Amino acid sequence: MTEPIVTFNDVHKSFGDVKVLKGIDLDIRPAEKVAIIGPSGSGKTTIIRMLMTLEQPTSGDIIVDGTNLWKMDKKGKQVTANEKHLRAVRGDIGMVFQHFNLFPHMTILENCMTAPIHVKQESKSSAKDRSIEMLKKVGLGDKLDNYPSQLSGGQKQRVAMARALVMRPKVMLFDEVTSALDPELVGEVLEVIRDIAKDGEMAMILVTHEMDFALDVADKVLFLDEGVIAEQGTASEVIEHSKNDRLQSFLHRFRN
Amino acid sequence: MSNWSWEVFAEAFPIVLEGLGITLGLTIACYLFALIFGFFWTFLRRIPFKPINWIVTWVMEFIRSTPPLVQLFFIYYAWPMVPVVGVTLDPFTSAILGLGIHFSTYIGEVYRSGIDGVDKGQWEAAKSLNFSTKQKWTKIILPQAIPPTIPMLGNYLIIMFKEVPLASTIGVAGILHMANSYGAQYWTYLEPLTIVAILFLIMSYPSAILINKLEKKMNRRFDKKEALNSSKGATA
Amino acid sequence: MKGLTITITVLLGSAFFGYLFAFIAGLCRLSSNIFLRKFTGFYVEVFRGTSLIVQLFWLYYAIPMLFGIELGSNWWAGVIAIALNYGAYMSEIVRGSILAVAKGQTEAATALNMSRFQRMRLVIFPQAVRMMLPEFGNYLIQMLKATSLVSLIGMTDILYYGDIIRSSNLSQAPTVYILVLFFYFILALPLIFLTRKLEGISKKGVAN
Numbered sequence: 064m065t066e067p068i069v070t071f072n073d074v075h076k077s078f079g080d081v082k083v084l085k086g087i088d089l090d091i092r093p094a095e096k097v098a099i100i101g102p103s104g105s106g107k108t109t110i111i112r113m114l115m116t117l118e119q120p121t122s123g124d125i126i127v128d129g130t131n132l133w134k135m136d137k138k139g140k141q142v143t144a145n146e147k148h149l150r151a152v153r154g155d156i157g158m159v160f161q162h163f164n165l166f167p168h169m170t171i172l173e174n175c176m177t178a179p180i181h182v183k184q185e186s187k188s189s190a191k192d193r194s195i196e197m198l199k200k201v202g203l204g205d206k207l208d209n210y211p212s213q214l215s216g217g218q219k220q221r222v223a224m225a226r227a228l229v230m231r232p233k234v235m236l237f238d239e240v241t242s243a244l245d246p247e248l249v250g251e252v253l254e255v256i257r258d259i260a261k262d263g264e265m266a267m268i269l270v271t272h273e274m275d276f277a278l279d280v281a282d283k284v285l286f287l288d289e290g291v292i293a294e295q296g297t298a299s300e301v302i303e304h305s306k307n308d309r310l311q312s313f314l315h316r317f318r319n
Numbered sequence: 320m321s322n323w324s325w326e327v328f329a330e331a332f333p334i335v336l337e338g339l340g341i342t343l344g345l346t347i348a349c350y351l352f353a354l355i356f357g358f359f360w361t362f363l364r365r366i367p368f369k370p371i372n373w374i375v376t377w378v379m380e381f382i383r384s385t386p387p388l389v390q391l392f393f394i395y396y397a398w399p400m401v402p403v404v405g406v407t408l409d410p411f412t413s414a415i416l417g418l419g420i421h422f423s424t425y426i427g428e429v430y431r432s433g434i435d436g437v438d439k440g441q442w443e444a445a446k447s448l449n450f451s452t453k454q455k456w457t458k459i460i461l462p463q464a465i466p467p468t469i470p471m472l473g474n475y476l477i478i479m480f481k482e483v484p485l486a487s488t489i490g491v492a493g494i495l496h497m498a499n500s501y502g503a504q505y506w507t508y509l510e511p512l513t514i515v516a517i518l519f520l521i522m523s524y525p526s527a528i529l530i531n532k533l534e535k536k537m538n539r540r541f542d543k544k545e546a547l548n549s550s551k552g553a554t555a
Numbered sequence: 556m557k558g559l560t561i562t563i564t565v566l567l568g569s570a571f572f573g574y575l576f577a578f579i580a581g582l583c584r585l586s587s588n589i590f591l592r593k594f595t596g597f598y599v600e601v602f603r604g605t606s607l608i609v610q611l612f613w614l615y616y617a618i619p620m621l622f623g624i625e626l627g628s629n630w631w632a633g634v635i636a637i638a639l640n641y642g643a644y645m646s647e648i649v650r651g652s653i654l655a656v657a658k659g660q661t662e663a664a665t666a667l668n669m670s671r672f673q674r675m676r677l678v679i680f681p682q683a684v685r686m687m688l689p690e691f692g693n694y695l696i697q698m699l700k701a702t703s704l705v706s707l708i709g710m711t712d713i714l715y716y717g718d719i720i721r722s723s724n725l726s727q728a729p730t731v732y733i734l735v736l737f738f739y740f741i742l743a744l745p746l747i748f749l750t751r752k753l754e755g756i757s758k759k760g761v762a763n
Contacts, residue, residue, distance in 0.1 A: 502616060507620065
């Protein structure tokens, strides 16, 4: 088997006195598609936010492509990573947010072009070409000069995906990307994710409430409950054949 | 700090302090005037007749966007010369009118934002319960419209306190006037003016903190994400 | 009216330095350096806590006595006093606007691997400035009104000439002051319309 691209080693996270994650161990291999399911407040989102460096773990290690994300070597000692170290490591990771977080002062095209130009120092023309290519891929090739406020929720979320894809991440994180959408717009967004998943080479972690979708796309499903991974396996193992009571009642609520 | 003299400071302090009563009294008087006169603007702007509405809006805009100092001079120096209605006013009364009218236009806007802030459903509810016009205002609308405006009104008290020294220019003997005349007499402005600055700071800083707390409390109580609007820095 | 030039140059000078001070102080108050934060906090509280006319007299009369230096001219004394005063007020707007940019924006910028400086320059600042615009317009009108104070330190602005004419012919006082008020109003009109326009601009292009 190939080396994992992301590894969590006994990762804990508390917010004040509240222990959200109580020891997460996790391996994600290149091109693997992982869905994280579980009740709200179980810490699903916190897992991927720590990987994106938006939250700092309380203890434990997160390894990205062989490098410890949150710790670095300083004069032979392990110390908390500084911004420079984080920047060097998180370049491999991209994220799509629940609330899109598009930049409202930029057009759709500019939203996609900004990071390649300024972060990766790409030429304007190559950044533009790839941004247009990605926007076409998500079906928005005709909206390049529109502003986010002129788009529907589903369209915004597709732009957000194109924006993340342009950076060519090795791992892409999806944080409940359909939860803020009207029901009739969910389909178009899931369609794009399926499409991306088919391309293959990128690992994906999806925090989601769409069970059928998870079953369809994910190689592996994790059920997170009360801060630990309570159940894991292939999608059909976890969603269709699990004997875990809490998982059963969780799924039951969703199936109705 | 070569020219600073504690002796002068000690000597000037009681003299400047003599003006404090006038400064505070004028602040309160101007404020009360503005609070009452503000209702007048709010009332006028609610008249559902376009031309009047338009005129009132621009008169308010005129008063708000021209310097209160000039308005003060107009009332003190020019009003007595106006034919028929002109009367001579003493400096204190002129200051109440000048600053009071200027700030009443701001206060009027505060009232308006309070009334506009009352949920539309409340008006409909009042109508559906068949309240009279008077009952509607006194029982339903105003009790909800006024409390959220209290922090903003408090803010204007502090703002007006800081504008009141303008009245020293027409001879109202507040703290700034006392400091200036002491300065002119002994040709040392440094200490008396510093005393004035300190007095202002001592009084306005704690009140500002108080208002801030009040505002947070009100926002919690009325479940508002932010204040109706930040008081639009009405200073001269 | 010769005074018009003085009023306008004082307004332009005050606005330029006022906005400059506002940005410097507003950013300093968000800095991680505690000394910088406390120091600018002190500046803001002192200048917001005392009145402009007191600050103006203090700069004009007291500063030369305290340090034995002249500020150069009463033009500079007036401009610096107005700019320091309004800079203090407006720094709160700068600070508030930057803090008001939605947290998700910083997170999205982080997810695109932008550096701290890039996040500020490309994402936060452009949005914060849009939020500041209407208030900045309002303060421009306030600064215009404040310029009338410079006549008190002997500058020959609109109000100064009005006073001169009034004292030479007392019965003309009403006409003179009405004229002066209208001069200020005519100067304020474009600023009023500008502010309304800025409100329109700022409504677009900001994340809620």
